Amino acid sequence: MERLGVIGGGLMGSGISEVGARAGLDVITVEVSDDAAKAARDRVTASLHHAEERGKIDAAGIEETLGRITFTSDLDSLADRQLVVEAATEDEPTKLELFGRIGRILDEDDAILASNTSSIPIVKLGAVSGRADHVMGVHFFNPAPVMKLVELIPSLTTAQQTIERMKAFVSDDLGKEPIEATDRAGFVVNSLLVPYLMSAIRMYEAGYASAADIDRGMVLGCGHPMGPLALSDLIGLDTIRAIGISMYDEFKEPLYSPPPLLDRMVDAGLLGKKTGHGFYPYG
Ligand code: NAI
Secondary structure (H helix, E strand, O other): OOEEEEEOOOHHHHHHHHHHHHOOOEEEEEOOOHHHHHHHHHHHHHHHHHHHHOOOOOHHHHHHHHHOEEEEOOHHHHOOOOEEEEOOOOOHHHHHHHHHHHHHHOOOOOOEEEEOOOOOOHHHHHHHHOOHHHEEEEEEOOOOOOOOEEEEEEOOOOOHHHHHHHHHHHHHHOOOEEEEOOOOOOOOHHHHHHHHHHHHHHHHHOOOOOHHHHHHHHHHHHOOOOOHHHHHHHHOHHHHHHHHHHHHHHHOOHHHOOOHHHHHHHHOOOOEHHHOEOOOEOO
16 A cells, blocks of 8 residues: 545544554545645644654654645545545545545545444445445544554455455554454444443433542543543544444444433534533643
C-alpha cells in the first residue's frame, strides 16, 4: 500500500491520516467542505506538535508528515487510492451514500474500501459499494496515533485475500496490533465498553455520585487510566449515543440503550472534549 484515502477528518479521520503519513504513505483526506478540510489539517498539526512535546517527532518530521497529506473536499480525488478508510460521522445513511459513491470512484479493481465504523453492519456497506469482496471494517482506537489496537471486521461477503492484505498492512506497515471480530454491532471492545459507559451515565443521572467521584472510583479502585465519564467526553457523546442506538437495534439489550441525559446533552451540543464541554468543561 502506498496511496491511502481517508474520508472524514474529525477525531478519528485526522488520527488515521496522521498514522498513514507517519508510516510513509501518500494520504488524501476528504472532508465535507474546504473549511472542514482546513480544520482537519489543524487537528493533525496540533497532534503532531503534541507528539513533538513528548519527543516522538522533530520539526523536520512534522513538516515531512504534513507534506504527505492532501486535505480536500473533493471525493473524486480518491480515484487512484489502493485503500480508502471511511471515518465519517457514525450515521448509517451517510456511510451508505459514501460507500455507494466511492465504490464507483475507485479505479483499481483491487482497491480495498474499509470503514472505521463502531457499530454499523459492514455487510450493508459492502452491498452498496458494488465491490463487497473488497470491503471490511478496520476499527482504530482514539487517539489513533497512540493506541495500538485495531479491530479487523470481515463481513459475510469479504474475500479472504482482503482480510490477509489488511492484516499485513495494519501490523507490518502501520505497526499496530490487529484482532479479528465478527460483523456484529460493537465488535469486541465496544460490546464490553458501551454498556459500562451507559451504566456510568445512568449512575450519574440518578445522582449516585458526582461525575468526579464516579471517575475517581474507577481510576483508583480498578486501575483504569481514566474514568468512564472522562472517557465518554474523549470519545464524543454523539458518537457514543449513535453506537448505543445501533447496538440496541441489533440486540435489543436495554443496557446498550442511551439514557435520557445522554440524549439531552447531545441535543444541547455538549459533545465532550471536541466541543469544549461534556461531563466536564475543557479549556
Ligand atoms: P467526528 O464527529 O469527530 O468526525 C466525523 C467527521 O466526518 C466530521 O469532521 C464530518 O465533517 C465528517 N463527515 C461527515 N460526513 C462526511 C462526508 N460525507 N464526507 C466526508 N466527511 C464527512 O467523529 P469521529 O469520532 O472521528 O468518528 C468517525 C468514525 O469513527 C465513526 O464511525 C465512529 O463510530 C468511529 N470511531 C470513533 C471513535 C471515537 O473514539 N470517537 C473510536 C473508533 C471509531
